[in-house]
Amino acid sequence: MTDLNRRTALCAAVSALIxxxxxxTARASTARPDPxxxxxxxxxxxxxxxxxxxxxxxxxxxxxxxxxxxxxLSNGSEKHxxxxxxxxxxxxxxxxxxxxxxxxxxxHIAVVKSFTQGNATYExxxxxxxxxxxxxxxxxxxxxMPERVRVDDKYxxxxxxxxxxxxxxxATGKSTQISYxxxxxxxxxxxxxxxxxxxxxxxxxxxxxxxxxxxxxxxxVFTGNYKNRNNDTGKAIPRLICLGREGYSIIARFxxxxxxxxxxxxxxxxxxDGMRSEPFKIKGRRAFALIHPQTKRFAGFSYRxxxxxxxxxxxxxxxxxxxxxxxxxxxxxxxxxxxIEDPRKVILYVEGPNTAGxxxxxxxxxxxxxxxxxxxxxxxxxxxxxxxxxxxxxxxxLGIEAYLSLPPQREAKNLPLIVLPHGGPQSxxxxxxxxxxxxxxxRGYAILQPNxxxxxxxxxxxxxxxxxEWGRKMQTDLSDGVRHLSGKGIIDPRRVAILGASYGGxxxxxxxxxxxxxxxxxxxxxxxxxxxxxxxxxxxxxxxxSFTYRYWQTFLAGSDLEAISPARNATKITAPVLLLHGLDxxxxxxxxxxxxxxxxxxxxxxxxxxxxxxxxxxxSVETTRTALLxxxxxxxxxHNPA
Numbered sequence: 001m002t003d004l005n006r007r008t009a010l011c012a013a014v015s016a017l018i019x020x021x022x023x024x025t026a027r028a029s030t031a032r033p034d035p036x037x038x039x040x041x042x043x044x045x046x047x048x049x050x051x052x053x054x055x056x057x058x059x060x061x062x063x064x065x066x067x068x069x070x071x072x073l074s075n076g077s078e079k080h081x082x083x084x085x086x087x088x089x090x091x092x093x094x095x096x097x098x099x100x101x102x103x104x105x106x107x108h109i110a111v112v113k114s115f116t117q118g119n120a121t122y123e124x125x126x127x128x129x130x131x132x133x134x135x136x137x138x139x140x141x142x143x144x145m146p147e148r149v150r151v152d153d154k155y156x157x158x159x160x161x162x163x164x165x166x167x168x169x170x171a172t173g174k175s176t177q178i179s180y181x182x183x184x185x186x187x188x189x190x191x192x193x194x195x196x197x198x199x200x201x202x203x204x205x206x207x208x209x210x211x212x213x214x215x216x217x218x219x220x221v222f223t224g225n226y227k228n229r230n231n232d233t234g235k236a237i238p239r240l241i242c243l244g245r246e247g248y249s250i251i252a253r254f255x256x257x258x259x260x261x262x263x264x265x266x267x268x269x270x271x272x273d274g275m276r277s278e279p280f281k282i283k284g285r286r287a288f289a290l291i292h293p294q295t296k297r298f299a300g301f302s303y304r305x306x307x308x309x310x311x312x313x314x315x316x317x318x319x320x321x322x323x324x325x326x327x328x329x330x331x332x333x334x335x336x337x338x339x340i341e342d343p344r345k346v347i348l349y350v351e352g353p354n355t356a357g358x359x360x361x362x363x364x365x366x367x368x369x370x371x372x373x374x375x376x377x378x379x380x381x382x383x384x385x386x387x388x389x390x391x392x393x394x395x396x397x398l399g400i401e402a403y404l405s406l407p408p409q410r411e412a413k414n415l416p417l418i419v420l421p422h423g424g425p426q427s428x429x430x431x432x433x434x435x436x437x438x439x440x441x442x443r444g445y446a447i448l449q450p451n452x453x454x455x456x457x458x459x460x461x462x463x464x465x466x467x468x469e470w471g472r473k474m475q476t477d478l479s480d481g482v483r484h485l486s487g488k489g490i491i492d493p494r495r496v497a498i499l500g501a502s503y504g505g506x507x508x509x510x511x512x513x514x515x516x517x518x519x520x521x522x523x524x525x526x527x528x529x530x531x532x533x534x535x536x537x538x539x540x541x542x543x544x545x546s547f548t549y550r551y552w553q554t555f556l557a558g559s560d561l562e563a564i565s566p567a568r569n570a571t572k573i574t575a576p577v578l579l580l581h582g583l584d585x586x587x588x589x590x591x592x593x594x595x596x597x598x599x600x601x602x603x604x605x606x607x608x609x610x611x612x613x614x615x616x617x618x619x620s621v622e623t624t625r626t627a628l629l630x631x632x633x634x635x636x637x638x639h640n641p642a
Contacts, residue, residue, distance in 0.1 A: 030380040035633060038439035039625035042375035047359050049347050050103045051148075051155060053339030056347065056361055057109045058372060059083070059101050066098060068109060070132055073361065073370070081130055083111055097620075099125070102337075104148060105155035107132050108170035112146065127157065129170045138173045149193030158193045160184070167193055186240035188250045191296050197250045197270075199240055208237050212250065212272050221274030241289050243297045244269045245313070251289060251298045269298070283311055285457045292317065293340045305457060306389060306431045307332045317343065323364055324348055331355075332431060347372070354381040356433045375433075383408050385441035387431060392484035394477055398465065401458075402450035402481055403429050404490075405441045407642075415446040416495035416642045417485065419478050419511070419519075422449065423502030425466060425555070428457040439629055440499075444642030446491055452477035454555070468557030470531070471510045471564030478507065479518045494520075497640040499632065501525035502588060502617065509566035509596065512575040521639035523578045523632050526588050526617055529596040530568065531561040537589065567592075570599035576606040578635040580628050582615030608635070 045059040045066075058069040066083040083098070097114055104110040111128045127142045143161030146168075150156075157168040158178075165179040165187050178193065183200035190196060197212045210222040226237050241251040254266045254276075267289060269277040284303035292299040292314055300312040312318035320343060325333050331352030336359065339345040344365040351357050357375030362368070385405040392400055406412050418440055422429050429449040437447040451457065452474050454466020466474050478498070486493040498511040498519045505527015512522040528534050535556075538549045562568045577600060581593035593609055600607035610631050615624045636642075 029382055032442055033379055033383055035439055035629040036626045037376065037378045038435045038442075039622055039629050040376075040378075041622050042357065043377050044359055044373050044375055045098065046101045047336060047347055047372055048102050048109075049337045049339045049345060049361070050106050051340050052106050053342045053345035053363075054106070055103075056372060057101055057103060058359075059098065059111070060373075068101070068111065068130060070109065071372075079132070081135065083128065099145075102148060103155075104129050104157050104170040108155075110146065110148075110157060110170075112142070125159075127159070129157070129168075131170070138170065140168060140175070142168075149189065150191055151193055156193065158189060160187060165189075165195060165198075185237075188240050188243060189296070190243070190247075191294065196243065196248075197240060199238070201237060210238065210240070210252065210270065212270070212274075214272070219272070219274075221270060221272070222276075241267070241298070242291045243295070244271075245298050247295065247297055248272060253289075284309060285459070290317075293338045293343060304430070308334050310335070320344065320346065320364065324362070327362065328352070351431075351433050353386065354384065356384055356438065376435075383442050384433075385438045385447070387433075387437075389431065390484075392481055394473070394480045396473065398453060398477070400450055400452060400477055400481065402448055403431060404485070405434070405437045405447040405449075407441045407444050407446065410444060412446070412490050414492045415490060416444065416640055417482065417491040417497070418445045418447050418636070418640075419482060419496065419498040420447050420449045421452065421478055421498070421500045421504040421507040422455070423500070423504050424456070425452075425454045425470075425474065425503040425507075426456050426463055427503075428455045435625075436629070440633070440636075443633055443636070445497075445636070446485070448478075448481050448485065450478055450481045467555055468559055470506070470556060470559060471514055475507060475510050475514060478511065479515050482518055495640055497521045497523070497636055499523040499525070500527065501619075502527060505529070505588075506566070509573075509577065510564070512577065513566045513569045513572045514564075516572065516574050519575055521576045521578075521635070523580070523635060524593070524596070525580045525619075525628065526582060526585055527579075527592065527596075528588055529566045529592050531556065531559075531565045532568075533595065534592070535561065567596045567599045570596075570603040570605060573600065573603070573605050576635075576639045577608070578631065579607065579609040580612060580631065581609070582612040582617065582619070582624070584614055585617045587617035 041061060043060055047056060047058045049056055054073055056071040056073065060067055060069065067080050068083055069078055069080045071078045098111060099114050100112045102110050109130045112125055114125050125142045125145055127146055128137045128139045130137055141161060142159035146157045146159040148155055149158045157170065159166055163180060163182055163184045164177055167176045167178055179195050181198065181200055183202050185199040185201045187195050188197040200209050206226045208224045208226050209220050211218040212221050238252050238254045241253060244250050249269050249271045252268060252270055254268060267280045284305055286304040287301045289298060290300045290302055290312060299314045299317055303309045310321040312321055321335060324335055328350050331350050334349040336347040336349050345363050348360045348362055350360060355374060356379050359372035361370045361372055385408055387403055387405045390402050390404045394400060420437055428451050437449060441447050453469060454463055454474050482493065482496055485491040496519050498508045500508040505524035506529060508522040508524045509527060509529050511519050535552060538552060542548050579593045579597055581590050583590055597607055597609040612624050615621055619625050
């Protein structure tokens, strides 16, 4: 592997990329964008680079249809193909969602879709492979997420279904069985698709094994029983990740810690004789193993904190990551894909003060670059909200990190505020572009997104601080942020609204119920408002011994559920309330919103419920997001005007 071209790569990439993206103006030079600009699906869903680094595939929409574009980097030509549901219809499958694209070979693009069926709690995958020379699709059921391998002098697709590990040749359309085990679970393969390790699980006895290649056969190097451990087998069993650092060992994750939030990740290396290393030292939060694109070996860790951070152990890949960040100073940079035949050719995703997300091709060997496209091409740079991290201390002395978005073209002084708590609640916000926060900021509001206690990304001790604190300290963590901004003169404490979805919807209604002096109005989106009803339904649906039921029991930690339920305390609410909920929500029942509405109406309180027809919990339909956003803006302009 040759070193990067130090003379041309960095300088050319920096000047070209920044020049292409432009700079925001100090004052508005364009009209304020319509809310539909933010509610639309991102213009680019996914993008990938061919193994030889000569072509780029882009999945986008054209006239409302999913379209696959193929760009030839050598001459700038492009072709596009409509992505259909022919496979789903032929196999009598339900509606599918596109999950990813990748190059199956230098002449074939794979479109990976998934679906759920019946009462299944996991996803099945189906893959459509486009032959660029013939212009035809070949489709097959891949069971799990497929990957590309190289067999001799050609590329094939590796996939596992029904305990069978197989390879699919995109050129011939033929599949070859590689390995079979009745209880097969995870597989680790070489770059050529040869299995070197696999795990098996007897789902009746919950006996688990890890097997590694031993000559022409297999040797069991680990056994364990995971019956009802942590009340959830799927979360308890070890998972195989990839080849080890030298190519003959493997990397696995053992869930011996209380939670993946811990600094000790449980990621270890297992030798062919079964010897396990000490857990790898983790240098941040939310660690994920990195895999070398050529060798399929362990190559370091990435960390999901304020933004993704790379810590490659491979010197060449570390150099790529370093130069990618140097090429875009003061921007958030993510490596999307590398050309495995020449990893100097990469696709970068970039966010920053002058872009809400854009994709670039960069050749760090020659300094060549090309802008692939932006996520929100209709959003002018001067209407992208400034988003920064801020910290404050709660009344009981806990440090909280939060993200503050400021309205474009307005002085950061005496602003109206919207508190926007995330869902989960064991989740987190970061510095990345947030369509809802930015849309509201363009209406003149400051937006505060706190990672309150119970949020992920700060260690399991921080998560546990949220146990038993629904409607209590998890709530005052939000209002302490309001007081922090008020003390700095950034916001007007008399003009504060609270808006959230899922758990954030609960927090919005709990805010006006339990801290009525802080908020002028509240908007709850697909929220949980009646906790006794939630727990009763969970017990009926999944059982009191299920992981989900026990998880909520742990998080609620013996709380008086009636006392912390907004629907049971509607008489305390004096502020206007807007509720929005999808009729097809399978995560939070629509009845949660009707219960909240009925309670407020019975108490004679102002409330409006908007029914989002055909919408799921994740607001996946852009027409629904548009309707939601317009309703929220109209409500805010009436009850908490900017």
